[in-house]
Amino acid sequence: MRERTAAAPAAPRAASRTRRRRGAVAAALTGAACGVLLFHSSLPRLPGGPVSLLETFLPWLGLAVPAGLLLAAVRRSRIAAAACLALAVVWAGVFRGTLLPADPDTYDMTVVQHNVSDENPDPGRVARTVLGTDPDLVALEELTPSRLPAFRAAFAGTHPHHASVGTVGLWSKYPLRDVTRVDIRPRAVGPGWDRGLRAVVRGPRGDVATYVAHLPSVRIRPTEGYATGWRDESATRLGRALAADRAAAVLVLGDLNGTVDDRGLRPVTGLVRGSRDAWAFSWPASLPLARIDHVLARGATVVGTWTLPDTGSDHLPVAARVRW
Numbered sequence: 001m002r003e004r005t006a007a008a009p010a011a012p013r014a015a016s017r018t019r020r021r022r023g024a025v026a027a028a029l030t031g032a033a034c035g036v037l038l039f040h041s042s043l044p045r046l047p048g049g050p051v052s053l054l055e056t057f058l059p060w061l062g063l064a065v066p067a068g069l070l071l072a073a074v075r076r077s078r079i080a081a082a083a084c085l086a087l088a089v090v091w092a093g094v095f096r097g098t099l100l101p102a103d104p105d106t107y108d109m110t111v112v113q114h115n116v117s118d119e120n121p122d123p124g125r126v127a128r129t130v131l132g133t134d135p136d137l138v139a140l141e142e143l144t145p146s147r148l149p150a151f152r153a154a155f156a157g158t159h160p161h162h163a164s165v166g167t168v169g170l171w172s173k174y175p176l177r178d179v180t181r182v183d184i185r186p187r188a189v190g191p192g193w194d195r196g197l198r199a200v201v202r203g204p205r206g207d208v209a210t211y212v213a214h215l216p217s218v219r220i221r222p223t224e225g226y227a228t229g230w231r232d233e234s235a236t237r238l239g240r241a242l243a244a245d246r247a248a249a250v251l252v253l254g255d256l257n258g259t260v261d262d263r264g265l266r267p268v269t270g271l272v273r274g275s276r277d278a279w280a281f282s283w284p285a286s287l288p289l290a291r292i293d294h295v296l297a298r299g300a301t302v303v304g305t306w307t308l309p310d311t312g313s314d315h316l317p318v319a320a321r322v323r324w
Contacts, residue, residue, distance in 0.1 A: 023077030026068060030083035033064050034090045041263065048225020055261040056290055059098075059279065062091045101277035104303035107321035108205050111137040113293050115214065115255040116151075117313035118142040118167070126311045127154035133308065133319045137201065138171040139253035141214040142313075166194025168212045168254075175202045184213060184237045186230040196238065200247070205324045208300075209247035213238055213254035231257050232264040239267025242298075249299035249324060255315065259290050272296035275305045275320065282307055282316045295320035 036043070040058065043051045065088045072080035092099060112135040116126050120142075130138055138159060143151065144167070151169070152162060159171035163179040170176070182196030195214040200207050215238070216230035235256070242250065252272045258265045260274055274296045281288035288307070293315055295302055301323050308317040 023079035026080035027083035030068050030087050033061050034087050037090050037094050049228050052262055052264050053226040056259050058261045097276040104321050107303050107323045109136045109322045111295055112317055112319045113139045113253040113295055114317035115141040115315040118144050120312045122312050123147050123150040129308050129311045136173050139212040140169050141255050143167050143169050163199045165197035168195055168214055170212050172201055182241050184234045186233045208249045209245055210251045215257045217257050228264045235265050236267045242271045252296040255293050257292050272298045275302040278305050280305045280307050282318050285310050285314050285316050293318045300324045
């Protein structure tokens with residue numbers, strides 16, 4: 001009897017140690033998520049591009065908070081619960097601009113950016129959706145030669161000024177001048193790949209150098225991981241054009257195939273900025289997870305961003321207001 005009485009407290013102590021160990025592991029994982037949110041831009045480049053992939057879906061790290069709290073409750077770990085609350089505070093701080101957006105009370109221009117998809121059978125549906133916002137500028141990508149006339153006809157009544165280069169186009173209520181091709185073609189891609197243009201919009205507040213760009217798609221491949229090489233090279237070329245542009249006001253409208261947190265787009269996002277006042281996830285249209293379609297500016301401020309309804313493309317249109 002004495003031996004059983006002496007040994008009895010050992011089981012609760014062992015269980016307590018096990019819970020503490022499990023709580024420490026959960027807390028360590030949560031702490032790692034905090035570190036990624038705060039210092040992802042300082043993480044080194046790794047083979048296969050895992051950090052770039054993580055940056056693409058950075059806001060979704062917030063899902064670790066409810067998942068971690070549930071795990072902490074199941075394991076009855078105060079350490080894990082405290083770590084999850086810390087992660088919630090960090091996440092809210094990083095995305096405070098989205099959680100507490102400012103009211104865009106004044107703006108000078110409304111613009112819409114949309115990858116219409118080269119398989120979209122209904123240009124009229126695209127036009128009706130886009131024109132519902134009464135935009136001043138409309139930038140479209142994946143324009144095919146067979147459907148370009150339909151888009152021209154659909155926008156002719158409201159946006160008489162138009163320019164297109166390759167598969168990208170710009171429609172404007174205001175006159176355009178100095179339309180040029182912007183070479184963002186990766187070296188490994190053959191000739192005839194034209195996805196960039198620049199035009200000067202003679203807007204109500206002065207001239208605006210406006211770029212329309214469609215950077216290469218990214219893929220997850222077994223041998224390469226998150227393959228962003230072509231996209232990154234194209235972003236570097238676009239960044240060089242922006243750095244050399246001496247216009248007082250610059251707009252970049254396009255499908256950049258990456259989010260503003262993605263390090264591969266730094267040559268562009270280091271020179272022009274967008275708005276974080278809304279998630280405005282644009283891709284994929286069926287279940288939007290990331291905003292890879294952008295309205296970015298220099299010498300102006302993007303003061304509001306939102307998505308428009310599905311048009312039959314795999315992207316949602318992104319609308320934004322710009323203030324000079």
